[in-house]
Amino acid sequence: MPTVSMTVNGRAVTGDVEGRTLLVQFLREQLALTGTHIGCDTSQCGACVVHVDGQSVKSCTLLALQADGSEVTTIEGLAASNGDLHPMQEAFREHHGLQCGFCTPGMVMSAVDLLNKNPNPDEGEIREWLEGNICRCTGYHNIVKAIQSAAENMRG
Ligand code: FES
Numbered sequence: 001m002p003t004v005s006m007t008v009n010g011r012a013v014t015g016d017v018e019g020r021t022l023l024v025q026f027l028r029e030q031l032a033l034t035g036t037h038i039g040c041d042t043s044q045c046g047a048c049v050v051h052v053d054g055q056s057v058k059s060c061t062l063l064a065l066q067a068d069g070s071e072v073t074t075i076e077g078l079a080a081s082n083g084d085l086h087p088m089q090e091a092f093r094e095h096h097g098l099q100c101g102f103c104t105p106g107m108v109m110s111a112v113d114l115l116n117k118n119p120n121p122d123e124g125e126i127r128e129w130l131e132g133n134i135c136r137c138t139g140y141h142n143i144v145k146a147i148q149s150a151a152e153n154m155r156g
Pocket residue numbers: 037038039040041042043044045046047048049058059060061
C-alpha cells in the first residue's frame with residue numbers, strides 16, 4: 001500500500017492508503033478529523049471543504065495521494081491554539097449562520113478562502129462564491145450576514 005505524508009493542522013502525519021482513498025476518507029477515517037463532513041457522492045454539497053496549500057478544495061474530489069506533501073487545514077485547525085475561535089467561526093455563531101450545522105465546516109472553510117482572496121466581497125460575490133456549498137436547512141441569509149460581518153471584523 002502506498003504511504004502518504006502531509007501536514008494537517010500543523011502536525012506532520014503519515015498513513016498507508018489505497019490508490020482510491022479520497023482525502024476526505026483519510027482525514028476522517030485515519031486521522032479521526034470528523035469535522036470535515038461527507039454530504040453527497042456527487043461533489044456538489046461542499047460539506048467536505050478543507051484548505052490544501054491555502055486553497056479551498058472539496059476533499060472528496062482529491063485522492064489522498066494527490067495531497068502528498070501538502071499543507072492541509074481542516075475545520076479543527078482553524079481556531080487559535082489557545083482555543084479562541086477564528087473570526088469566521090465567531091461570526092457564524094453571532095449571526096446564527098447555522099441550523100443543524102452539517103454544512104457549517106465546509107461553509108466556514110470556503111468563506112475563509114473567499115476573504116483571503118477578496119477581503120471586501122459584496123453580497124452577490126458571497127452568494128456566487130458559495131455556489132459550491134449547499135445548506136440543506138436553507139439558512140443562506142444568515143450565512144451571508146455572518147460572512148459580511150467576519151469580513152468587516154477582519155478588515156478592521
Ligand atoms: S462530500 Fe464533497 S462535495 Fe459533497
